[in-house]
Amino acid sequence: MAKIRYYYNTETCKYEAIKATKKALFFNVLGFIIISFVMSLGIIYVYRTNFTPLKESRLRAENDKLKLDWGILKEQLGTAYQHVDELQFKDDHIYRVILDAEPIPSTIREGGTGGHIRYENLMDQNLEDPSLILNTYEGVDDLKKKLYIQSKSYDEISSILTEKAKIWASRPAIQPVNNKELKRIAGGFNPRRFHPILKKIHPHEGIDFTANIGTPVYATGDGTVTAAYRSATYGNVIFINHGYGYQTRYAHLHEFNIMNGESVKRGQVIGYVGNTGRSQGPHLHYEVLYKYKAIDPINFFQRDLDNEEYEKVIELSKKETIPLDY
Ligand SMILES: [Zn+2]
Incomplete structure (x- = not known):
């Protein structure tokens, strides 16, 4: 049974039953629903604004760490580049000059590695900052190529040195008798x-x-x-x-x-x-x-x-x- 509510009528000086119409009931329920919905939205908004979900927070931290790591990797790549450049310089301007060997043509040393097309799959991943990763990948490929060419160059220098050592050992280079006093x-x-x-x-x-x-x-x-x-x-x-x-x-x-x-x-x-x-x-x-x-x-x-x-x-x-x- 529905509970009957009463109110005090000052005109009749009696308690009289409150007659709830269907219409009033409908608006009461609707109002309740709207207020509840608005409050829920408010609670969600306040929560989202002030509290980051734990999983998202962890992902953001990992992302920041990865960005930092890629940055460090890029710096180390730069240092490795400098070392390779020094090796190339010594190779072209010291070793090959001393051994009278042709320098490695710059077209071979500076030749490209194939361009962006090699990293298309990387670009498709919709990364936040693809240039950092892209540049690093390109840098590593370029460095690998430079090291390969340098390694081949050292192989060639090594064989030239072996041949030169043979020539130097063969060429007459001492006096045929002991002549320390230079009197002979x-x-x-x-x-x-x-x-x-x-x-x-x-x-x-x-x-x-x-x-x-x-x-x-x-x-x-x-x-x-x-x-x-x-x-x-x-x-x-x-x-x-x-x-x-x-x-x-x-x-x-x-x-x-x-x-x-x-x-x-x-x-x-x-x-x-x-x-x-x-x-x-x-x-x-x-x-x-x-x-x-x-x-x-x-x-x-x-x-x-x-x-x-x-x-x-x-x-x-x-x-x-x-x-x-x-
Ligand atoms: Zn003689």
């Missing part, structure tokens, strides 16, 4: 030498070193003995082929310490000073040939002499002396 040079290279005994121009195509019979004679560079025999003019003579166009000859030896065809190293004793062949006294006649043409051996003592000693040796080799061989 008795005659220098002279293509226009007038021979006092033969009374004619008789080129002297080597340097003569005076030394007692039996003094060790050294190979002046790595190579292969191509001949070791007794010649009428050179006496006991050794020929060494050093490769790369260079040969040396060691004449008037007392005896050999190597076999024909043997490989020799710079500084190895190959024979001993003698007075064999057309020789006026114990000495070593030493020649350097480049592409079968005798050249001045004075230019091939660099491993033995400092600048001052080199000057002195040049002076000694130019002195007119009585030829020891003819």
